Amino acid sequence: MQDNINSALWLPAKGAAFIAGPAPYTAPQRQEVVVRTRAVALNPFDRHVQTIGALACPWLTYPMVVGHDVAGDVVEVGEAVTRFKPGDRVLGLAGGVDKGRNRSAEGAFQTHVVLLEHMMTHLPSGLSYEQASVLPLGxxxxxxxxxxxxxxxxxxxxxxxxxxxxxxxxxxxxxxxxxxxxxxxxxxxxxxxxxxxxxxxxxxxxxxxxxxxxxxxxxxxxxxxxxxxxxxxxxxxxxxxxxxxxxxxxxxxxxxxxxxxxxxxxxxxxxxxxxxxxxxxxxxxxxxxxxxxxxxxxxxxxxGVAAPFVWGTSLIHNQVGPMIFQDYLPGALAHGAFKPSPACQVAGHGLEAIPAAMAVHAAGVSAVKLVVTL
Ligand SMILES: NC(=O)c1ccc[n+]([C@@H]2O[C@H](COP(=O)([O-])OP(=O)(O)OC[C@H]3O[C@@H](n4cnc5c(N)ncnc54)[C@H](OP(=O)(O)O)[C@@H]3O)[C@@H](O)[C@H]2O)c1
The missing domain is CATH 3.40.50.720 (NAD(P)-binding Rossmann-like Domain)
Incomplete structure (x- = not known):
């Protein structure tokens, strides 16, 4: 039984303004992990879900929690999880907006987010939550x-x-x-x-x-x-x-x-x-x-050019997700062979800081990723 109190930045309806407020704590299912979010990074698509979500993601049900990039601490694991335990420092792709997930418990912009075990990686000791959070969606x-x-x-x-x-x-x-x-x-x-x-x-x-x-x-x-x-x-x-x-x-x-x-x-x-x-x-x-x-x-x-459009969370559902987050990234981060990029720029603290940081992001960034600590 968990007594963790969750808060989220809610997108209450299509095209509405974000509102920070209480959210239910969702216990993990078999291969899920609940993470206490310490840093989230902002992506153009997080803003676009708000402005064009009804067209780009018509499957979404509201109220919704958006956001893709998480770094934090494991608080609870599902019964089939073998790679993580409470207290581990991790990063992960939050897949709540993905068509195959469509679940507010899996949106990054909350203090207790549900992540999928195969879309998570341990942080080496020298890597901060802020810098790690730039990785998942990019x-x-x-x-x-x-x-x-x-x-x-x-x-x-x-x-x-x-x-x-x-x-x-x-x-x-x-x-x-x-x-x-x-x-x-x-x-x-x-x-x-x-x-x-x-x-x-x-x-x-x-x-x-x-x-x-x-x-x-x-x-x-x-x-x-x-x-x-x-x-x-x-x-x-x-x-x-x-x-x-x-x-x-x-x-x-x-x-x-x-x-x-x-x-x-x-x-x-x-x-x-x-x-x-x-x-x-x-x-x-x-x-x-x-x-x-x-x-x-x-x-x-x-x-005669094949030119498929890429959907950046589709790897959740195929072999590429585990190939990256399970097989490649842990060793590559630990050995310094993969550098979390771009550099993070902390744009505020707390869920309420995210909409203002989104406005800064909309004005344009160059080779930095805006991060909000939670
Ligand atoms: N399909 C998907 O699922 C998916 C997922 C994630 C992102 N995206 C898209 O991918 C793009 C990049 O996203 P991001 O988060 O990586 O962006 P970002 O880091 O926020 O982008 C900022 C960078 O964009 C570069 N830039 C601006 N206009 C450009 C242009 N016309 N051609 C090439 N580079 C340009 C700038 O480079 P300089 O400063 O060097 O000029 C700047 O460093 C966006 O269009 C985003 O919507 C798509």
Whole structure:
């Protein structure tokens, strides 16, 4: 019997304002773990669930608790859990918004969250909750893109990878997803070519990218293909608004495998407000997005490029989840082979601080992840 008192940042209804308040404590089922959340990180999609959730996630039932990135302490484990015990310091992907979960007990933005055992990893002693919390959704999205059978289906990451004369293009390498994609691809033995702002060239190279180019440059596609040399391109990960068409061009010009993992939709949802004026902003964005998707699909079809859209929590339901959180990440973090990236920037403390931190995030960040401690 647990006497833990839970509090959550509730999304009471579609498009409503967040409200912090009491929440039921949910005991873990067989392969679940309850974690006392110490730090949560913010993702663009956490905001988008509020502004376009009715369209992007029509399955959600309200009131809902959103959020994906958790680091904290284990308080209770289900009867079939073998990897964790109360008191362990962990990070994990909170899957409450995922279609296959749709459960407020599994949203990150609460003090006692239910996580799935196979989507969690122990923290090594030197890793803070704040820095660990930046990992889960960025890492998961990158892993879905690189390793899922229905996306790029690359070789799995290892602590001592065998080097391959094959290259992955990561467009948007300084994003949270991109910094994880670079490290995972390198850990799987691939060379990485990437794009970002010049201010972040040093960062992406330090994490293993062979070359970095400015995605705003007119010559970026030809720069990427020249840098390939004799290495075979095995596909691209398209991160950032406008990245997918450029990645189609790059993989075609590269002459290798014609595959692009599309992470970002054609149109940004960042400018859509909550409340008044929402519909007026939303309609043109949705129209442009639908047109953008059709154009992208048609162009990919004509060029013979496979361009699946990635859903960053789909690894919960396939072999990639345990491959990352169970098999690869624990050793890679413990040996310092994988660096939790980007750097965390603490934006406040307490559930009430999350909406203000979301507004800061909506204004734009570069190679940092905003974190709220709880
Ligand atoms: N499909 C999914 O399930 C899924 C899951 C997670 C994220 N996403 C999407 O992935 C993208 C990245 O998310 P995140 O959390 O990783 O973002 P983030 O870290 O908050 O993104 C900030 C970074 O975006 C880069 N950037 C801005 N515009 C860009 C562009 N046009 N092309 C390339 N890079 C650009 C900036 O790089 P510089 O400062 O170097 O210019 C900045 O470092 C977002 O579009 C997000 O919606 C999708």
């Amino acid at each position: 890492l998961s999205t990158a892993a879905c893109a690189l390793f899922q059978d229905d996306v790029l289906a690359l070789a799995r990451p290892q602590l001592a990878p065998q080097r391959r004369d094959e290259t992955v293009i990561v467009w948007g390498g300084s994003t949270s997803v991109g910094l994880n994609a670079i490290q995972l691809a390198v850990a799987a033995g691939y060379e990485v070519l990437t794009t970002c702002s010049p201010a972040n060239f040093g960062l992406v190279r330090a994490l293993g990218a062979r070359h970095a180019f400015d995605y705003r440059s007119d010559t970026v596609v030809s720069d990427l293909t020249s840098a390939l040399g004799k290495s075979r391109c095995v596909g691209a990960v398209a991160i950032g608004t406008g990245s997918a068409p450029s990645c189609l061009d790059a993989v075609v010009a590269a002459g290798g495998r014609r595959a692009v993992a599309v992470i970002t939709p054609p149109t940004s949802f960042d400018g859509i407000p909550v409340g008044r004026g929402r519909l007026r902003k939303l309609l043109p964005v949705l129209t442009n997005n639908a047109i953008g998707i059709l154009k992208l699909k048609w162009r990919a079809y004509r060029l």
